[in-house]
Amino acid sequence: MATNDVRGLTPALGVPLTSFLTVMFALVSWGSFTDDRFPYLGPILVAGLLVVGTGVSARLLRVHGAVVVLLQLLFGTIATSLLVVHHPMPVTAGGRARVVAEMTEAYTAFNPFDLPMSGSGIAPYLIPGGVAAVLLADILAVSMRRPPMMGLVVLGVFTVPFSIIGAGGWGGVSWVTFALTATTFLVMLRLDRAQQLGRWGRRLDEDLPIAPAAGPAVIGVSAVAIALLAPAWMPSPDITLPGLGPGDGNGPLRVINPTVGLYDDLRRQSDEIMVSVTPVYGDTETPPTYLRVGALTKFTGTEWTSGNRDVPSDQTGVATFEPPMSDPTLLGAETTYQLRASNKFQSTWLPVFTHPLEVIAKGPWRYDEDTLDFMSTEGRDATVAGQQWRTTSAPVEPSQQRLLAAGEPGVGAPPGMTDLPLLPDEVEEIALAKTADQDRPFTKAVALQNWFRHSGEFTYSLERDVGTDAAALVDFLTDNKVGYCQQYATAMAVLARELGIPARVAFGFLRGDEDEDGVWHFRGRDLHAWPELWFEDIGWVRFEPTPAAADTSEPNYTTGALGNAPDEPEAPVPSAGTSVAPVPNRPQREAPDTPEVTDTADEESNAGAVWAGVGIVALLGAVALAAPAVIRRRRRRARLGGDVEAAWTELGDTAIDLGLPWSGTRSPREEAGILSPHLQGREPMLALQRIVAAVERDRYAEHGAGAAVGEDVRLVSAALREHADKSSRRRARLWPASIFRRPAAQASDGPTSRSERELISS
Incomplete structure (x- = not known):
């Protein structure tokens, strides 16, 4: 069966x-x-x-x-x-x-x-x-x-x-x-x-559930x-639930590269206000220095990243810090600022001024004691957008004499700040060549800055992205020499590490604009990147290698008698295909791409591709519409050539297609009694009786050898279609309902029918 x-x-x-x-x-x-x-x-x-x-x-x-x-x-x-x-x-x-x-x-x-x-x-x-x-x-x-x-x-x-x-x-x-x-x-x-x-x-016991x-x-x-x-409850803080994150726990927090997205904003150069800063106490007359968001400390050979940060839970967003150096005379005047981030600034890092002495930022913030970066413990779910916080900072203002007196590079620096992957030999050769006449770490750093900024060899442009891998770095240093602040900051940091000077890349904002209320606004166009180098007993010191075509100013301690001209040369004229900011006011926003003019062949190719796509979609739609009718015809041919049960199923599907009552759960005689009024003529009625007798004999006789009833089913089905109206016949032919309906399992299905026959025969 x-x-x-x-x-x-x-x-x-x-x-x-x-x-x-x-x-x-x-x-x-x-x-x-x-x-x-x-x-x-x-x-x-x-x-x-x-x-x-x-x-x-x-x-x-x-x-x-x-x-x-x-x-x-x-x-x-x-x-x-x-x-x-x-x-x-x-x-x-x-x-x-x-x-x-x-x-x-x-x-x-x-x-x-x-x-x-x-x-x-x-x-x-x-x-x-x-x-x-x-x-x-x-x-x-x-x-x-x-x-x-x-x-x-x-x-x-x-x-x-x-x-x-x-x-x-x-x-x-x-x-x-x-x-x-x-x-x-x-x-x-x-x-x-x-x-x-x-x-x-179907199960024998109808009272039991059919489902598992x-x-x-x-x-x-x-x-x-x-x-x-x-x-x-597990000691792994990388997956958190609302209210159950690691921010209030006692274990260390491991933060890996949470600075995603900031360089995208760096190149976007928008006029949107990102952070507003109000001086509250202290030196409220001096413009705020660079507003630092974070630091990148690890160079992989293809990119600068924040590296892995192990931040204990007690290093929260409310903290005080000691001055970064032992000599208090190197510290400038303290100033307390009230900061507020706009809803546009979706950063998981909290901006603070360089060398903070106190930070009051309530929320899921923790800091890294090596970099003093403040990071969200909840990642993307808790950003600085719309938040307010307060910070007190004092700029480090070392003199040239103090920097020249710094000892061997790397003394007292955090570990790993001179690590580099395997790079082409040209990188080290360039670092040594550009600092060949210098014998102190600070003068070597200034020589690198002056080469990028004052030699006239490099061009500032937002339209040229030179890439980040080692080959692109060599190309930037030797051939194209066109880029924006990201390339200059990362290149100088790599060359400084080649010389054994601890270096990292900081990113944040240039000086903002002051409004009539004395509030300083840092905008998207103010985003910037710069290198910071470590010197003994002083700490991290900012340098500015980005060419003067951008509105960047080099620190005072790098000017004067260290080799750069007092009158800065004009920015070099860019080569074809590049552009320079026309006004040395801010890093200019990237010019929109000029639409390319396509030739007729390309337009025809595009049109052909579109029409081919439309044709494919139309073909698939036609296949989908024709599929039910095709499936129904294939089933009909297979069933009419099969056994009694297959023929009986075909008769039921024909009734369903024509909209006639057929449940699949009644006995064969009950189903036949309901179909009889829809038949006309003696031959279809006799054929239906023969079909019912064959089904009953197949289901309930001990040996169940039913005769073939395919021709009788064809006769009854034709009579049912002839008796139905035109719309029912059309619907049954084009969109048969039996394809989309799952009839209830019949008593004859599978092992159930065999069990019933065994019980009757016994």
């Missing part, structure tokens, strides 16, 4: 859709890479639905599993290519060229420290990866019928931000994302198990709850 499979569109959609939702919820964690999730989640949603829809349609059509995967791969690739490069075929010459160009541009712009990037900038990498995750999850959960293995895909998705950004930055997974992903994953497992059990048919027991659901929910709550 044949057993009826769990049929219909609803059970066919259950596992694929929940698998798709699980991956989509997991992909939300990739929001760490971008300031807007829609540019990558939207295209993944469209292409993913196409992949899942192709799989569902092909499986309903009983297409071979390998062919289903090939179709999903084909349509997924076409959709992804259209969404990313606006060309349907990435393997053709034109499509491949566009893919290479798009990926090259995204790779050039991508920098783990520049995160979050703009949505369109990082999307060419995220969209193909997300669609691939959806496809792999569908293959494992549906095609291979191994839903638990789909958890490996989710784990891989979660691992991407962890491996690139680190758990201490914004690369962690929020508890909401984790809970939604785990919930849909459990629902997928539950639907898969119910579908497998449903294939065995609640035990697995309780276990799954408990596992999710434990996974969410356990980090609050």
Whole structure:
């Protein structure tokens, strides 16, 4: 006897859709890479639905599993290519060229420290990866019928931000994302198990639940709850819950690269007010010095990062500090400032003036005693936006004589401040060549600053991004010599370390603008980066290598008799393709990209790609509309050539398609009695009686050898269609309802019918 499979569109959609939702919820964690999730989640949603829809349609059509995967791969690739490069075929010459160009541009712009990037900038990498995750999850959960293995895909998705950004930055997974992903994953497992059990048919005891027991659901929910709550008691502070984070704990906090996104603002050069500063006590007449946000202490060879920070819980945002040097005469006048961040400044670091003596910042803030950087313990969930705090600071004002008298470089400096990875030999050769005539650490530092700032070899420009790897560094120092403050600060810090001088890169704001109320406003265009070098008994000292074309001023202790001209030369004329800020007032905002004029061939190619995409979408729509009718015809042919039960099922689906009453739970004679009024003529009535007799004999006779009734079913079905109205016949032919309806399991299904026959025969 044949057993009826769990049929219909609803059970066919259950596992694929929940698998798709699980991956989509997991992909939300990739929001760490971008300031807007829609540019990558939207295209993944469209292409993913196409992949899942192709799989569902092909499986309903009983297409071979390998062919289903090939179709999903084909349509997924076409959709992804259209969404990313606006060309349907990435393997053709034109499509491949566009893919290479798009990926090259995204790779050039991508920098783990520049995160979050703009949505369109990082999307060419995220969209193909997300669609691939959806496809792999569908293959494992549906095609291979191994839903638990789909958890490996989710784990891989979660691992991407962890491996690139680190758990201490914004690369962690929020508890909401984790809970939604785990919930849909459990629902997928539950639907898969119910579908497998449903294939065995109806239970003999109708009072017992058809669904599996609640035990697995309780276990799954408990596992999710434990996974969410356990980090609050475990000694790992990288995953937090609201109100249960590590800010009030006693263990150390490990912060990894929390400065993501600030260099993106550095290049944006907006007029938005980021921080407002009001002098309260002390020297309220002197303009505030550079407002420092943080310091980068580790150079990996491709980027400067904040490194790993072990910050104990007692180093909170309310703290006092000793002067950074033993000689109090090097400390300037103290000033207390009231600071307020605008809602636009989404920074996880708290800006303070260099060399703070006291900070009062309530909230989830802790500081690193080596750098005096203040960082949020809750990452992206708690930024400085809209916050107010107070700080007292005094500038360090060493004289040239004091700096010239500094001892050996590195004495008393924090560890690791001269560490460098393996770099090309040219970097060390340049450092030695530019300081060959100097014999003291301070004069070597000034020589490097003067080379960048006054030699006339370098050009300030916001339009040239020279990259961050070792090859780009050598190219910047030897060839193009065009860049903005990031390149100059990082290059001087690297050269200083090559000379054995402790160095780091600080970032923050230049001097702001004062309004009529005496409030200083630091804007997006004031964002800046500069190097700081360590000198014995003095501490960190600021230098300014960025050329004078930008409104930057070199410190007084680096001028005078140390070799730089008293009258600074005009900024060099930039070479073709670069631009210099026209007014030496502030680092000018980056000029908008000039739209390129495309030729007719490119326009035709774009139009062809668009029309090809429209044609593909139209074709897929037509396939989706025609699929139910095609599935219905295939089922009809298979059933009419099969056994009695298959023919009886075909008769029931015909009734359902025509809108006639058919439940699938009544006895064959009851179903026939309801269909009889819809038949006309003696032959269809006799054929229906023969069908009922054959079904009863097959189900309840000891040996159950029923005669073939395919021709009788054809006769009865034709009579039912002839008796129905035109709209019912049209609907049954084009959009058969039986495809989308799951009839109740019949008494004959599977092992149940055999058990009943054994009981009767005994």
